[in-house]
Amino acid sequence: MANYDYDVLFIGAGHGSDGAPLLAKAGYRVAKVEAERVGGTCTNWGCNAKLVLDGPVELTRQQERMQSVVNGNLTPDWAANMRYKHAVIDPLANGLENKFTNLGIDMLHGWATLKDAHTVDIDGTQKTADQIVIATGLHPNQIDVPGTELAHNSKDFLALTDLPDDIVIVGSGYIAMEFATIANQFGANVTVMMHGDRALRKFYQPYAEAIVADLTKRGVQFVPTANVSGFTQDGHRFSVAYGDGQTKTTDWILDATGRVPNVAGYGLDELGIEYDRHGIKVNDHLQTNVSNIFAAGDITDTKYPNLTPSATFQSKYIARFISGETAAPIEDPVIPSVTFTSPRIAEAGVSIAEATASDEYQVVFADLTKDWFRQVDHQHLAQQALVFDRKHHLVGATEMSEQADTAINSLLPAIALQMTPKQIQSIIPLFPSITHEVWKKL
Numbered sequence: 001m002a003n004y005d006y007d008v009l010f011i012g013a014g015h016g017s018d019g020a021p022l023l024a025k026a027g028y029r030v031a032k033v034e035a036e037r038v039g040g041t042c043t044n045w046g047c048n049a050k051l052v053l054d055g056p057v058e059l060t061r062q063q064e065r066m067q068s069v070v071n072g073n074l075t076p077d078w079a080a081n082m083r084y085k086h087a088v089i090d091p092l093a094n095g096l097e098n099k100f101t102n103l104g105i106d107m108l109h110g111w112a113t114l115k116d117a118h119t120v121d122i123d124g125t126q127k128t129a130d131q132i133v134i135a136t137g138l139h140p141n142q143i144d145v146p147g148t149e150l151a152h153n154s155k156d157f158l159a160l161t162d163l164p165d166d167i168v169i170v171g172s173g174y175i176a177m178e179f180a181t182i183a184n185q186f187g188a189n190v191t192v193m194m195h196g197d198r199a200l201r202k203f204y205q206p207y208a209e210a211i212v213a214d215l216t217k218r219g220v221q222f223v224p225t226a227n228v229s230g231f232t233q234d235g236h237r238f239s240v241a242y243g244d245g246q247t248k249t250t251d252w253i254l255d256a257t258g259r260v261p262n263v264a265g266y267g268l269d270e271l272g273i274e275y276d277r278h279g280i281k282v283n284d285h286l287q288t289n290v291s292n293i294f295a296a297g298d299i300t301d302t303k304y305p306n307l308t309p310s311a312t313f314q315s316k317y318i319a320r321f322i323s324g325e326t327a328a329p330i331e332d333p334v335i336p337s338v339t340f341t342s343p344r345i346a347e348a349g350v351s352i353a354e355a356t357a358s359d360e361y362q363v364v365f366a367d368l369t370k371d372w373f374r375q376v377d378h379q380h381l382a383q384q385a386l387v388f389d390r391k392h393h394l395v396g397a398t399e400m401s402e403q404a405d406t407a408i409n410s411l412l413p414a415i416a417l418q419m420t421p422k423q424i425q426s427i428i429p430l431f432p433s434i435t436h437e438v439w440k441k442l
């Protein structure tokens with residue numbers, strides 16, 4: 001065998017490289033190359049950072065619901081919370097770097113470019129590896145209109161020192177709805193320019209519509225089928241042209257029109273690695289068309305949603321495949337998803353839309369506002385749907401509530417392991433708890 005510097009080299013140190021510790025612990029010589037911050041998008045500019053900004057939203061919403069029994073009002077402080085976000089999030093990259101280094105993983109910093117199937121250039125230094133894993137992720141889409149460079153992206157929003165008084169958000173997907181919720185609760189005047197007439201189109205629409213209606217009551221303006229056609233600047237103010245010749249002036253524009261694969265500038269074309277606008281093509285072992293080069297995480301064109309749990313699952317699969325622990329194709333696990341609006345919508349397994357379109361399933365809807373547990377903090381937007389197959393196995397669940405993420409996580413074992421009624425009865429959740437409330441419905 002050729003004498004490579006490494007057995008396995010990962011390009012990108014986000015969750016798509018989460019398989020590296022498994023390989024290092026198994027004795028493989030492993031390296032990760034990162035051009036920006038170790039931990040990637042989720043840790044530094046995505047999930048974690050956003051959740052810190054969401055903390056005061058949850059708190060003030062709870063206080064609002066409990067108004068009859070809590071004296072005084074809470075006022076979220078953007079600048080203080082942003083400082084807190086930096087204090088919590090900024091050290092994570094170094095912490096992860098130390099953790100990986102202590103596991104024996106070489107952490108290499110710089111821009112990686114594939115030179116051939118076994119050689120990677122990192123800002124002028126060449127390293128060789130038997131196997132390479134591409135985990136380069138996505139970057140924000142820029143809407144194709146004149147003045148697009150005047151708009152900001154999610155990374156900019158998560159670093160705003162001061163919250164602008166007025167924000168226009170283009171798009172109504174995950175980022176648009178989560179950030180509209182945060183900005184509105186912190187006091188900004190928010191307008192959401194929708195592409196069509198649906199928000200959070202990946203989720204059950206009656207639940208998404210309830211969240212749009214609630215945000216509307218809170219002052220967020222939704223413009224359906226906005227047809228945004230351009231941005232212009234006049235001093236510190238910006239104009240968004242939309243609709244049939246209308247304009248909206250604002251302090252800040254957030255382009256939340258999706259994310260696109262990082263496929264340029266690191267040798268994919270030169271090596272003939274196949275990709276398209278959805279990402280890098282992989283087989284069911286996550287190998288690209290160059291068999292010693294794998295791909296994991298958001299950069300792959302697979303059926304898995306572009307979420308952190310998918311990236312981790314794929315990366316760990318590659319590690320197990322390389323180490324010979326499995327030769328089987330990658331499985332199709334249940335990957336849950338949640339939108340961190342308030343209330344949240346979370347789902348796992350067979351969706352309500354899929355279930356209602358087929359006579360294979362039974363959907364049991366529940367109005368959770370009637371549950372005593374949700375009445376404790378006066379939840380008025382709390383709904384759930386459980387999907388059962390013909391043998392009455394739970395195969396899917398969707399919930400809209402303040403605890404939807406925890407509720408769906410609680411149901412995951414029943415869905416993922418196809419637990420029988422007898423097995424379900426053998427699980428006794430502690431009481432009182434969300435898990436107890438959701439589990440007793442099975």
Ligand SMILES: Cc1cc2nc3c(=O)[nH]c(=O)nc-3n(C[C@H](O)[C@H](O)[C@H](O)COP(=O)(O)OP(=O)(O)OC[C@H]3O[C@@H](n4cnc5c(N)ncnc54)[C@H](O)[C@@H]3O)c2cc1C
Binds near residue numbers: 011036266309311
């Ligand atoms: C605002 C926001 C909020 C999100 N919230 C959630 C959430 O709540 N839950 C959830 O599950 N998912 C969430 N996501 C999605 C989640 O962040 C991604 O699914 C996850 O980060 C994918 O991991 P990855 O390793 O594939 O890509 P990334 O985390 O993007 O990592 C790719 C890394 O590769 C590096 N890189 C790229 N090219 C090169 C090169 N040539 N050389 C060296 N390094 C390179 C990049 O610098 C980057 O660090 C969110 C995303 C965003 C943007």
Ligand SMILES: NC(=O)c1ccc[n+]([C@@H]2O[C@H](COP(=O)([O-])OP(=O)(O)OC[C@H]3O[C@@H](n4cnc5c(N)ncnc54)[C@H](O)[C@@H]3O)[C@@H](O)[C@H]2O)c1
Binds near residue numbers: 176195256306
């Ligand atoms: N809670 C979470 O798990 C979470 C949170 C944020 C982001 N993410 C991940 O990041 C990805 C990117 O988030 P996102 O919100 O940017 O993408 P998204 O796909 O969820 O939403 C994109 C939005 O932009 C709209 N759009 C597309 N083209 C447009 C155009 N030309 N004009 C106006 N609107 C247009 C779409 O209709 C949609 O509403 C998500 O798909 C998800 O994978 C996950």
